[in-house]
Amino acid sequence: MILSTKNLRKEVSTDSGTLVILEDINLEVGKGETIAITGPSGSGKSTLLGLLAGLDDASGGEIFLNKHPLHLLNEEKRSEVRKENVGFVFQSFELLPGLTALENVMLPSELNSRKNAQELAQYYLKRVGLEERLNHYPRQLSGGEQQRVAIARAFACESKILFADEPTGNLDPKTSDTICNLLFEVNSESDNALVIVTHDSELASKCNKQIKLDQGKII
């Protein structure tokens, strides 16, 4: 088991009182398993993904990521866990505008002090079909290309689990298909677990398992 949660809960304080965003979330993800989290807007999908990846604090319950109890760790410790175990693809790509495609992909390896950061980045960029675009800046790339860079970056983490938040949400249908296929293709070459938040039923259907959220609860 690479990821599991027990009675996970997230609430936030607002002017009109406490708002429960997630409640009683229990799930398990095994090694190499792919899982889709679906549900309507505002159902808490992205919040759940953030908690699972250790990007945010839970209000209650437990999360274990590769045996690390994220719910007991502070942000500093969680960042160590993320460095070793997590790759992330965002809906809005989140590339650093001042870095080239190659440099963006090198980033996770640099943080892990890997000596072969550049070779690894070149490998994954080639793998996503951008070997000709290594030295292009994000603003010089199309939306689809930027998301491919983001995928290459996530895989360059060589992590145990990869999280993707609406990876095709900002792309047209044709590009979506390409990105979607690429994501699964590259993932199949590793024993990474893949957790995807998506609205796209076709993308969700490609996963081993689907979890549907509604009003913060698994249904």
Place this chain on the structure above:
Amino acid sequence: MVFALSLKIFWRELKSGYLNSSLFSLILAVTIVSGISLFTDRLEKALSLESAEFLGGDLKFESNEIPREEILEKAKELGLVSSQQVLFASVVYSDSELQLSSIKTVDSFYPLIGEIELENDLGKFLVTEPPQEGEVWLDVRLKNILDIKYGEKLGIGDKDFIFSNSIIYEPDRSSSSFAFAPKAMINSFNLKETNVIQPGSRIRYSILFTGEESSLSLMNEYLESIKRTGDEITTLGDDTSSLGRAIDRSGNFFLLAGLIAVILSAFTVGISSQRFSRRHTNYVAILKTLGMNASSLKLFYFLLFLYMAILSLSVGLALGWLIQLNFVDLLSTYFPSKLPSPGLEPIFISTATVIICLIGFVYPHVLRLLKITPLSIIRKEGNTLERSSKLMIIMALISFYGLLFLYTNSILITSILFIGILFFSLLGFVLVLTIFGRKLKTGLNAHSPFSLAVSELKRRRYSNSIQVLSFMIAIGLSLIAYSSSTDLLKTWEDSVPEDSHNNFAINITKNDINPINEFFDLKKLDKVSFFPITNAKITKLGKLSSDEEMPVERNFNMTWTYTLPSQNKILEGEWFSNNSSDGISLSEEISERYELSLGDRVKVTFLDKEVETYIQSIRGVDWESFSPNFFVIGSPNLFENNSSTYITSFFIPPDQQNIASEFMRTFRTVSIFSIEEIINQVKDIIEQVSKALQVILILTTISSFFLAFSTLQDGFQIRLHQSAILRTFGARRKLITRSSLLEFSFLGLVSGLLAAGLAQLGLYFIEKEVFEVAPKLHVDIWIIGPLSGFLIISLLSIFLVSSIIKKSPKSILYGE
């Protein structure tokens, strides 16, 4: 519709705090500018009132002739109040003693300005009336010399007077001319009865005027038009006295402080306007997409700016008013009376500052936004907002120049400041680019704090150099303010040393010199220099003997000496070389005022003699020094065999003032008068200015701190996103904190160094041109500059980076 929308958006932005930084900068700018200018306006008015009091009125006309009726009629016509005085020398005698004294007769309008402080057996008291008929007031020294008690009789010419009061303080002290001292004051009603004024007596008639500024200026013009030889007109502006200079100099200090505040504010608004335009990118995109045309958008932003201007002006002016009240309160003990109310100028300057800042620094950003298509804004294509267009730079530069001019009112000072700041900005830019211009290693090098910091410094060299400039301005201007309020003020204080010559002695004959020296030796007073003095007239001669002669309509006190007096320096030509080719030396003021240049042939008329010679040198004279200063100095070769009297100045410790009385008794024909009062007044002004400057320094430091903080905040806004991505992929907080600390402490150090350079250059200019003292190397600012840059920027960056890393990466990336 635009009006309603702009009002709604302004209100929403205000409520949500989005406008905070822009508004805060503007409010701070208005607060500081209005606070300082309101205060300086009031202070200047108070000081000029003091200076008017010193003159005895707003305008003074002096003549050797009885005032012409037409002058008094003209004054009446213009609605001016006038007061007449007659000054002459006469022997005053009591039962036991007699003394040559200066007699001042005053009319019923005396004093026009201020109060007279008197003393009698009942103690000290203030009056605003002249002496009663038959009464005489004496200054304390004359009272001592005559050895007379209150109520006793005293004679001046044929008339006996009752000595009723001693004069402690009189408003029109400037009328105490060198030739007449010590002093007795009587009512002009009694003048005739004294019978001392005979044909040929040396008498000085003066009329003092007060009234509306416009009428005074018309009166001044009129007097200039009827002025005859020997007449003299003095207005408040052309005061070359020590006090006048001190007032001028204090004005310079405040101008400098205000200017620093304006520059800092302009930079702060400039920096925060970048954030404003970044945030408004989406507004423009959405409004354009919804079909709002360019002119409506322009109107929308015009209205938004108008609201900002109104709000920042009203809050800023209110705060500025409180600050100046605080200043006034702080200095209240130094002002004898209530400070005059401020004029409208400070409000005009504050309003103009806001308008120029908004138009020059904020509006160009909006204009540029309006040109961009909605799609490109939404997609953030080409990252266009991060780069400055030519229009923005030109508008900002013009506005900056305009702001400087608005404040200094001098093209020369504005241009020097503008070019100086521009030069250092370019230097800083080039320096940062040179240091970090080398080829980049691939990647962000995020494996260690040091390599990440170096990589960031190289990568962000353009934006970093802008930040360095901003820090440089903040630190550099604070250093100038610091140095002005310490070093320059100290130099000024030192110019009035404790042992400044507080007494002048005149009418000294050649035979008196040795006995006087012996007297000083006996009393253990410092040795003094004696200067021969005579009254001279100068006539400019043409190049050819047939050319018309041009007499200068004024008499000058002239001396002759081979030794250049210590408070003089040669600006043009050569000092006398003790040979027959020597001529005369003129003060710079006289040379400029009467268009007398180096090498001009002149005729010097003195003691019924004429000497034809030439102008051998032009001198700069330190009029603030309390020693005899001369407009004209001749070579002894030309003048030394002529009979003349001598003048000297010396210091008598305040607790040994009886020496002065003893001196007067010993040397009956020598006149001695004290300038202790003037020295004390100059010292008082220095003290007032010093206190006010300390408060202004604190405000300047706060505004520089705010500029540094705004700049850093702007820089960290861009880093916020990067830190979130790095942390998503496992970067520890330590990596981000340490690399930011390294990066910014280095930038702080470079900025501090550049700031020290800027301050040194600025101070060089201020010392040389504004305060006319010898420029020096300010070692302290070369230490404080880099050190404060390093510490302040490091501490601020720690504060800001800790606020960034407190947020979870998710909340940053998801904009929560």
